[in-house]
Amino acid sequence: MKDNQKQFRFVEDDVFARDVLDIPVKQAETKLTRIERSINDEAGPGAFEMITSFVNVNDHSTQVFSTTSIFNINKIDRSTTRALVNLRRINDVRRINKFFETINENIERDVVFIGCAETLELRHKRLLNKFPGIVNHLYVFGDYIFKRVFPKLPVTQKIYFALTGGRNRIISRAETLGRLYSCGFEVLHEETHGYLYYFVARKVKKPVYDNSPSYGPVFGMKRTGKDGKPIKVYKLRTMYPFSEYLQQYVYEKNHLDNGGKFKDDFRVTSFGRIARRFWIDELPMLYNWLKGDLKLVGVRPLSKQFQSLYPESLLNIRNNYRPGLVPPYYADMPKNFDEIIESEKRYLETYAQCGWCTDVKYFFRAFINIVFRNARSK
Numbered sequence: 546m547k548d549n550q551k552q553f554r555f556v557e558d559d560v561f562a563r564d565v566l567d568i569p570v571k572q573a574e575t576k577l578t579r580i581e582r583s584i585n586d587e588a589g590p591g592a593f594e595m596i597t598s599f600v601n602v603n604d605h606s607t608q609v610f611s612t613t614s615i616f617n618i619n620k621i622d623r624s625t626t627r628a629l630v631n632l633r634r635i636n637d638v639r640r641i642n643k644f645f646e647t648i649n650e651n652i653e654r655d656v657v658f659i660g661c662a663e664t665l666e667l668r669h670k671r672l673l674n675k676f677p678g679i680v681n682h683l684y685v686f687g688d689y690i691f692k693r694v695f696p697k698l699p700v701t702q703k704i705y706f707a708l709t710g711g712r713n714r715i716i717s718r719a720e721t722l723g724r725l726y727s728c729g730f731e732v733l734h735e736e737t738h739g740y741l742y743y744f745v746a747r748k749v750k751k752p753v754y755d756n757s758p759s760y761g762p763v764f765g766m767k768r769t770g771k772d773g774k775p776i777k778v779y780k781l782r783t784m785y786p787f788s789e790y791l792q793q794y795v796y797e798k799n800h801l802d803n804g805g806k807f808k809d810d811f812r813v814t815s816f817g818r819i820a821r822r823f824w825i826d827e828l829p830m831l832y833n834w835l836k837g838d839l840k841l842v843g844v845r846p847l848s849k850q851f852q853s854l855y856p857e858s859l860l861n862i863r864n865n866y867r868p869g870l871v872p873p874y875y876a877d878m879p880k881n882f883d884e885i886i887e888s889e890k891r892y893l894e895t896y897a898q899c900g901w902c903t904d905v906k907y908f909f910r911a912f913i914n915i916v917f918r919n920a921r922s923k
Contacts, residue, residue: 578603587611587632588661591738596659599734599745600628613638621651628657634741635662635721639711645728646752654748658730661743665693665717671740689715697760697786718742719812723787726794728752753790760786763829768846773864776838778846779829783817792850827870834870842904842911843869843896844889859886862893869904875911875920 577585580602585593600607606627610617613633621629629652638644648658663671672688673681693715695705722732725744729752734745765777766789791812799809813821820826833839839846846868852860873892879885896903914920 580609584609584630584632588741589738592661592741592743595736595738595743596630599659600630600657602630604628613644615644615647618644618647618651623651623653626652626656628659630659632661635660636714636716637712639706641716641724642728642752642755645724645730646754649729649748649752652748654750656748658746658748659743660746661741662716662718662721663740664721664742665715667737667740667742668715699761717785719785719791720787722794723785723790723812726790727755727787732794766848768848768868769852769864770838770846771864771867776833776846778833778838781820781826781829783814783820783826784812785814788812789848792848796850796854830870838867840867840869840904842871842873842908843867844892845869845872845874854882855886859890859893863889866893866896871908871911873907873911875914876907877910878914878920 581593581597584596584602588596596602602609604627606625607630608621608626608628609630609632611632612618629648635641635644652658668688669685672685675681676684691705692709692713695701696711696714718735721742721744725732725746729748729750730746731749732744732746736743736745762782763779764782765779768776768778770776795810795812817826830839834841843866844863847855847863855863873888874885877884877888877891879888892903892907911920
């Protein structure tokens with residue numbers, strides 16, 4: 546999508562039809578009810594209009610909260626609840642995934658959940674507008690270190706939560722969406738009002754219940770190795786946490802670019818773009834090479850989402866060989882996804898005839914493209 550702002554700026558542009566959810570929507574009236582007035586006062590007119598365009602807040606089946614307490618969520622009557630609205634930003638929830646999981650457990654499938662967050666991007670904008678020049682950038686930097694970096698590192702995590710109680714945490718849009726998807730929700734609509742980001746989601750499945758989520762600078766990705774066996778490939782973090790749960794979402798929104806990767810991937814951090822360009826992020830994969838999960842040259846190990854894009858015949862051939870660090874992509878430099886498929890197929894057919902000589906040839910072709918023709922990872 547070329548205009549990501551338009552995607553979650555206007556309700557009328559969203560293809561999400563209220564008829565699909567069959568939730569009665571209140572017609573505009575000149576006088577607000579008590580609950581409507583409360584929502585309008587706390588969230589503001591813009592957010593109020595968005596919320597009431599999706600759910601009938603006056604209906605007994607709609608639960609409206611402004612809470613960070615799991616105790617309040619556990620009081621929901623699952624059998625009668627058809628929509629849930631929480632006006633409290635998730636930045637103030639100490640255990641966000643546990644909060645989302647509890648919501649999931651207390652509602653039926655397809656029930657709507659509307660919530661909000663102050664995203665990293667909106668927070669920076671607010672702070673830059675709040676303080677004078679130079680000071681604002683220094684404040685934003687310190688704010689980022691304390692409220693974004695400290696909660697993610699094991700050494701500083703306990704200090705951060707002891708001082709803040711987990712309130713006012715910095716969370717990106719990508720992490721917000723990733724947490725929702727990992728907790729069994731599908732996001733139907735996004736919209737910003739002031740400095741708050743609102744999402745409309747619905748329950749589609751049970752949570753993943755990831756007991757060891759990755760926050761640190763080095764993380765392991767679930768990939769497929771030789772004989773179809775799952776392996777964990779290590780990389781430096783270039784995406785926001787929980788981004789791995791958004792592959793299908795990003796693909797459906799943005800599709801692939803000419804290099805076979807996602808277009809306009811908002812999950813990638815500023816550091817990540819630099820690290821990817823110079824392969825800094827792939828240095829930990831040397832451990833996988835030494836361990837024997839990967840060889841030096843070979844097709845890259847795929848995630849489940851990318852495997853779904855590949856023809857079954859090629860996947861069957863791929864599974865016969867160990868994946869590699871240097872893919873045939875850098876030797877052939879294909880221009881689109883179809884050419885990537887053909888490049889990998891050609892490499893594997895050649896490798897089947899002479900393994901070591903194929904890898905030597907592809908390695909030096911890739912070396913020439915990288916060093917002398919400025920081929921770079923995106």
